[in-house]
Amino acid sequence: MKHYFVSAAIIQVNDEILCFQRGPSKFDYVSQKYEFPGGKIEVGETPESALVREIKEELNLNISGLDFFQTVDHQYPDFKITMHAFKCFTSNLEEIQLNEHLNFLQLSLSQLSGLDWAAADIPFVEKLISESNG
Numbered sequence: 001m002k003h004y005f006v007s008a009a010i011i012q013v014n015d016e017i018l019c020f021q022r023g024p025s026k027f028d029y030v031s032q033k034y035e036f037p038g039g040k041i042e043v044g045e046t047p048e049s050a051l052v053r054e055i056k057e058e059l060n061l062n063i064s065g066l067d068f069f070q071t072v073d074h075q076y077p078d079f080k081i082t083m084h085a086f087k088c089f090t091s092n093l094e095e096i097q098l099n100e101h102l103n104f105l106q107l108s109l110s111q112l113s114g115l116d117w118a119a120a121d122i123p124f125v126e127k128l129i130s131e132s133n134g
């Protein structure tokens, strides 16, 4: 089974979080689900450098202040992923371009649980919500 190593960005804007909807996929369990943007870590990259590259490619955004949040291992029916999430900020949100995603939402922490997330992202969402309650 394929094992992908992925970085994902929890982009904070004021007290809210940017949530992105993936495009259609041959795997229905990730198709059009919400996720934190990012992608696969390539040879020679760190999780952080891969994330900076992916966010520029996918969204035309520069991110800064990367702060490691959590690593999740998740097994889907056809592949597994190890995904490192980083909290970060962006300074140029008005320049965002959705080069791969269908949609994005800027939501408060209390609104996050209302989205249809990819299963691998649920631990991130739960941790974000529990931090805000604690």
Ligand SMILES: Nc1nc2c([nH]c(=O)n2[C@@H]2O[C@H](COP(=O)(O)OP(=O)(O)OP(=O)(O)O)[C@@H](O)[C@H]2O)c(=O)[nH]1
Binding pocket: 004, 006, 007, 008, 030, 034, 035, 036, 037, 038, 039, 040, 041, 054, 081, 083, 118, 119, 120, 121
């Ligand atoms: N980027 C990202 N991928 C996620 C998340 N959650 C999740 O299950 N994944 C899965 O992790 C895998 C890798 O992500 P990706 O497709 O974004 O990677 P990539 O941009 O390098 O894609 P490519 O191989 O088409 O160039 C995908 O199967 C995706 O569905 C998430 O929050 N962010």
